[in-house]
Amino acid sequence: MADQPLWEVFVRARRGLSHVHVGSLHAADAEHALRNARDLYTRRQEGVSVWVVPAASISASAPEDKDAFFDPAEDKVYRHPTFYPVPEGVEHL
């Protein structure tokens, strides 16, 4: 079963939060991947919803592009939402 494709797993911890990448696994197809994800990544009540995505479908930025991609944002403080007060009681911000 080593030749089974790789899948990336995303779990939503609870309603109102978004799915977060938690890891990867091998599975023959999407149905199998969902079940494996349930068994591997939600056994300690980590989630209420699971997504699986074929790892091959993910396009990732290349490590060598890091400087061009990310460094220019370093000195643009005005892009951060820090110039207005956050109302009290707002969670998950």
Place this chain on the structure above:
Amino acid sequence: MSGRENGSVSAERDTALAAYTLRLGDDALVASHRLAELAARGPQLEEDVALANISLDLLGQARSLLTYAGSLEERLTGVLRTEDDLAYLRDEDQFANCRLVELPNTDFAYTVARQLLFSAYQFELYTALAGSADETLAGIAGKAVKEVAYHRDHASGWTVRLGDGTEESSERMAAALEAAWPYTAELFTSDAVFRSVAASGLGADPPDLRPAWDVFVDGVLAEAGLARPEVPPITGPAGMGGRQGVHTEAFGYLLAEMQHLHRSHPGAAW
């Protein structure tokens, strides 16, 4: 009716309930152990964890059921046997589990076949027991039925995947089903204990669980492209089986491994 008659009726009912609960507990314990044997030996890492999860679900059920069986027994005998006493300090002929659960993990298809047939049975059983007049049994069953629904789904998925897979996987799945099938008749065989708990609304009479089990298993086999095995039941001497303490040859080896630590180091703890 005199008080004495009331007392004897209730003692008979309690005796049957204790024996019944022990049977359910032994089924779950032995099924759990067979799966635990595969920990770190699964066909792939993902499946290894899946089987361990199912094993632990069953162990949880076994603990609740054996603890309850021990307390019911104590009411009758005045002597308490804990879950550990029942799991580790009984000999082979004192176990009342069905023989299906003790069948060895000959290959992965055998594990899948055993899990399919057993979890489909447990699903119908716990569904019925969730409405038991006994609150403790109803509570245990109500929680366990959700676990078993997944066990059944997991085994069904593999049965279809292997049955409808390659020529070799299909042959192996068919062989495994044929090897396990003769032990399914025992799941649905009634006796005085089963009839007593069913009559008092505490438990389920096994033959009543069969129609729904048949429908489910036939559905999975059809989807997997597998034929329902045409093999006769295997019974022990005088028609006896696991419920009467007559087990398969493999069971002694299972107990030896399961009980060895506790018997060598009584009271050992982490």
